[in-house]
Amino acid sequence: MPVLGIETSCDESAIAIYDGDRGLLAHEIYSQIEVHRQYGGVVPELASRDHIRKTLPLIDQCIKDAGLTAAELTGVAYTKGPGLVGALMVGASIGRSLAYGWGVPAVGIHHMEAHLMVVMLEENHPEFPFLALLVSGGHTLLVDVQGLGQYDILGESLDDAVGEAFDKTAKLLGLPYPGGPELSALAEKGDPGRFTFPRPMVNRPGLEFSFSGLKTFAVNTFHKNDDSEQTKADIAHAFEEAVVDTMLIKCKRALKQTRLTRLVMVGGVSANKRLRKQLKDSLDVEVYYPRREYCTDNGAMAAYLGWLRLSTDQTEPLAIRVKPRWPITDLSI
Numbered sequence: 001m002p003v004l005g006i007e008t009s010c011d012e013s014a015i016a017i018y019d020g021d022r023g024l025l026a027h028e029i030y031s032q033i034e035v036h037r038q039y040g041g042v043v044p045e046l047a048s049r050d051h052i053r054k055t056l057p058l059i060d061q062c063i064k065d066a067g068l069t070a071a072e073l074t075g076v077a078y079t080k081g082p083g084l085v086g087a088l089m090v091g092a093s094i095g096r097s098l099a100y101g102w103g104v105p106a107v108g109i110h111h112m113e114a115h116l117m118v119v120m121l122e123e124n125h126p127e128f129p130f131l132a133l134l135v136s137g138g139h140t141l142l143v144d145v146q147g148l149g150q151y152d153i154l155g156e157s158l159d160d161a162v163g164e165a166f167d168k169t170a171k172l173l174g175l176p177y178p179g180g181p182e183l184s185a186l187a188e189k190g191d192p193g194r195f196t197f198p199r200p201m202v203n204r205p206g207l208e209f210s211f212s213g214l215k216t217f218a219v220n221t222f223h224k225n226d227d228s229e230q231t232k233a234d235i236a237h238a239f240e241e242a243v244v245d246t247m248l249i250k251c252k253r254a255l256k257q258t259r260l261t262r263l264v265m266v267g268g269v270s271a272n273k274r275l276r277k278q279l280k281d282s283l284d285v286e287v288y289y290p291r292r293e294y295c296t297d298n299g300a301m302a303a304y305l306g307w308l309r310l311s312t313d314q315t316e317p318l319a320i321r322v323k324p325r326w327p328i329t330d331l332s333i
């Protein structure tokens with residue numbers, strides 16, 4: 001049952017084919033970094049236009065890489081939300097139309113659920129239930145996961161998502177877009193003792209996060225000091241340390257509250273080296289995360305979740321629909 005997966009929710013056109021018996025047969029990704037870099041962030045209209053240019057050729061390539069013909073595909077999955085409306089519309093229009101043309105079912109999938117489930121493609125993957133930390137450019141969620149589609153949100157960010165805070169802080173330090181990985185690389189050169197940033201919201205009960213104050217703290221620290229490369233690295237270090245520490249504290253709290261014994265971390269920010277190491281080293285539960293290329297947006301997550309959903313006969317009606325805002329707790333079609 002090879003299923004084609006199409007991910008175009010933001011600035012990556014990513015395609016993959018997943019087969020229930022044979023696993024991942026092919027995956028292709030094209031990143032729009034160069035398109036957006038000169039603007040310092042994603043320009044939605046340019047993102048949509050670039051998806052239009054790249055998606056079909058990548059699908060062609062993927063089918064070839066998998067050694068298949070289009071007639072052998074048994075379903076098409078595409079990201080239906082959350083994400084940029086225009087970008088989503090490109091993937092949904094192409095995906096829904098191809099499925100119609102090929103006479104196979106289509107399914108619109110939830111981007112964050114796809115981030116979550118891709119961890120199951122790893123040899124070392126968790127059993128249900130588990131606690132999940134979903135950290136991306138648009139979301140920061142602590143979720144009690146009892147099974148596929150059984151999600152209870154325990155906490156989320158009240159303002160900036162953690163990836164967004166990384167990106168904004170990186171921008172203020174003059175780093176190129178996308179800032180998260182750049183800031184993290186710079187943080188490695190930072191002096192650990194020079195600055196200490198606050199750990200937001202840890203002194204009050206609850207599992208909510210807030211990262212916008214940390215970003216302001218970084219701006220103020222930057223303005224009070226010289227703008228040498230070393231100072232920037234020291235600020236990056238203090239920022240990353242505070243973010244990671246805050247997430248660790250909240251994960252510990254959520255594990256204690258739920259008595260869950262497994263933690264899964266997914267989404268773009270889960271590619272962060274310090275976060276991966278710290279959670280593994282400091283928690284006395286089993287910690288799982290995907291390989292780094294499956295943390296940031298990719299096609300494998302769309303194809304795999306699509307295959308899972310199509311296996312349970314969940315299909316999209318004959319309409320092209322997207323949900324730019326879509327809570328993971330409301331997966332009804």
Ligand code: KG4
Binds near residue numbers: 136162166269270295
């Ligand atoms: O999941 P993702 O690729 O796209 C969304 O669904 O948003 O996540 C992108 C986010 C960006 O904010 C990016 O800066 C951040 O993940 N990110 C990182 C790292 N790699 C990606 N943040 C910190 N450290 C990293 N190594």
Ligand code: ZN
Binds near residue numbers: 111267268296297
């Ligand atoms: Zn994502």
